[in-house]
Amino acid sequence: MVTAATTSGGNGTGGAGRGGNGSAPGVSARILTKDGWAVQHAVLTVTDAAGAQVSRTPADPDGTVRTAPLPPGAYTVIVTAVGYAPAAATAVVPASGTARVGTVVLSRLGGTQLPPPGTWTIDPAHSSVGAVAQHLGISSVHGRFPRFAGRIEIGGTPEESSVSAAVEAASIDTGNAVRDAHLRSADFLDVERNPQILYRSSSVTPAGPDRWTVHGELTLNGVVRPVALDLAYLGTGPDPWGGVRAAFRATTELHRSDFAMNFNQVVQAGIAAIGTTVKVELDVQAVQGDALPQ
Structure with missing residues (x-):
């Protein structure tokens, strides 16, 4: 597991989906291949300490994922994409309600890499x-x-x-x-x-x-x-x-x-x-x- 670095942002309540109307994201990450290409079909799932899913968010075209603000606490972040091995990280959300996981690199299933589709x-x-x-x-x-x-x-x-x-x-x-x-x-x-x-x-x-x-x-x-x-x-x-x-x-x-x-x-x-x-x-x-x- 990798503990996420935190970022400053506005307060907010938890919930699934993207942050909107200018609100700061809850958990954000960039999903890339080992060659640095965006995994556009990646999905970021966030679960709380009890294992309950609190957010499930698809990536943007550039591989960026931003959830809505989340309540303070420790969360497990799981990134999945068809054709890739899943990756997981730990995100600690402070009182601001936002945390940044950073770059998540996905590996092809079986270790085989491809150029962008x-x-x-x-x-x-x-x-x-x-x-x-x-x-x-x-x-x-x-x-x-x-x-x-x-x-x-x-x-x-x-x-x-x-x-x-x-x-x-x-x-x-x-x-x-x-x-x-x-x-x-x-x-x-x-x-x-x-x-x-x-x-x-x-x-x-x-x-x-x-x-x-x-x-x-x-x-x-x-x-x-x-x-x-x-x-x-x-x-x-x-x-x-x-x-x-x-x-x-x-x-x-x-x-x-x-x-x-x-x-x-x-x-x-x-x-x-x-x-x-x-x-x-x-x-x-x-x-x-x-x-x-x-």
């Missing part, structure tokens, strides 16, 4: 879609797809969140024009018939603190297969253009044969020139809202 648009200029394949069994070739777009919908819980993305297959770039032309051919991506690589999530499950498993379907080379992404949430913060950004990193491993890309060459000692698996590496910045800044 709503639509987030992936920013290709500050994100990357990469692929790594083994070459000759001893080294790796790195490629990237610079042209893509996507959207993330953050729900109130991880399970309510989703992501969709489209990648231009012809934008593949491994730093070698001859190799890139071959990758665009029917031996691999077959970009003439399948110009886009598509991903759409079907469910999201927590996998640890700040980590999710995103389950979905990948359409690649005209083949649709279930693919799970190991996703890490890296944090949220303001950008220089007046927006808010969230960062993620995701990886998965694909078997080329699952997507009808079976081309290979066998060099000396029976070693395949190209590995049978491809590691996908995604570094994503997403801007809050349904459009990118101009």
Whole structure:
């Protein structure tokens, strides 16, 4: 328990609901996530020493809660919000009838954090879609797809969140024009018939603190297969253009044969020139809202 600091204010009697008509609040608090975002759907419940509920007040849009003035005494303050573990504190209300709990930080159930709910648009200029394949069994070739777009919908819980993305297959770039032309051919991506690589999530499950498993379907080379992404949430913060950004990193491993890309060459000692698996590496910045800044 945390004992609340008291503040000065006018006298008043107890009661449920917000303080109004300029009266000083009884118990006030600010409800935030660990990243400093307001928990707008939080509710603050106050009980007296006998355990009776004396106030139940929802938070304002900025996460602030203010009850009506309360009689002097010790109270238990409980903060709840869907998708978060509850938090409790002790508030000692003096003769003025007001007390300030301060900032209450709520943690996601299971330890998993999220950006604020709503639509987030992936920013290709500050994100990357990469692929790594083994070459000759001893080294790796790195490629990237610079042209893509996507959207993330953050729900109130991880399970309510989703992501969709489209990648231009012809934008593949491994730093070698001859190799890139071959990758665009029917031996691999077959970009003439399948110009886009598509991903759409079907469910999201927590996998640890700040980590999710995103389950979905990948359409690649005209083949649709279930693919799970190991996703890490890296944090949220303001950008220089007046927006808010969230960062993620995701990886998965694909078997080329699952997507009808079976081309290979066998060099000396029976070693395949190209590995049978491809590691996908995604570094994503997403801007809050349904459009990118101009």
